[in-house]
Amino acid sequence: MSDSQNPSRRKVHEVVIAGLTTAIGGALAVPAGHYLLVPPKSGSKEEWTEVADLDQISKSGPEELVFRRKRKDGWKILNEKTSAWVQRVSDKEVIAFAPACTHLGCAYHWEDGTKTFVCPCHTSAFSPQGEVLTGPAPRPLDRYETKIEDGKLLLGRIVRSEEHS
Numbered sequence: 196m197s198d199s200q201n202p203s204r205r206k207v208h209e210v211v212i213a214g215l216t217t218a219i220g221g222a223l224a225v226p227a228g229h230y231l232l233v234p235p236k237s238g239s240k241e242e243w244t245e246v247a248d249l250d251q252i253s254k255s256g257p258e259e260l261v262f263r264r265k266r267k268d269g270w271k272i273l274n275e276k277t278s279a280w281v282q283r284v285s286d287k288e289v290i291a292f293a294p295a296c297t298h299l300g301c302a303y304h305w306e307d308g309t310k311t312f313v314c315p316c317h318t319s320a321f322s323p324q325g326e327v328l329t330g331p332a333p334r335p336l337d338r339y340e341t342k343i344e345d346g347k348l349l350l351g352r353i354v355r356s357e358e359h360s
């Protein structure tokens with residue numbers, strides 16, 4: 196006997212199909228509703244990253260520290276390799292420069308002989324405090340937010356140089 200000849204069996208199939216359709220629709224509606232109704236976090240949010248023991252940072256001159264950090268960008272969490280030029284000012288203060296030149300973003304380096312940061316791309320030079328000595332870099336080096344906890348140096352987000360006072 197086919198379904199068309201047995202109304203109760205046909206009814207069971209209709210109820211099962213309606214139930215599955217509702218379940219699938221509900222399963223898709225929850226994440227879709229979250230995506231549409233909950234806005235992503237604006238911009239990107241870096242977390243504090245422990246990069247070194249304070250005692251290991253030399254007082255004699257800037258040194259480059261390479262580290263990995265997690266960065267939240269919208270819904271994504273990025274785990275990226277980056278670096279900082281770190282200079283210990285005192286037992287309680289460290290300056291940490293972002294690794295990109297403020298002209299067009301090349302990686303610069305420290306020259307011990309001239310006591311300057313030099314960018315190889317267009318020869319901008321910066322003082323140990325990150326101020327522009329020769330252009331074309333239009334502004335000082337950007338800095339990481341820094342804090343010291345339990346003898347460890349932690350770096351936060353990068354602050355554009357116009358923003359620090």
Ligand code: FES
Pocket residue numbers: 296297298299300301314315316317318319330331332
């Ligand atoms: S990118 Fe550094 S001087 Fe141009």
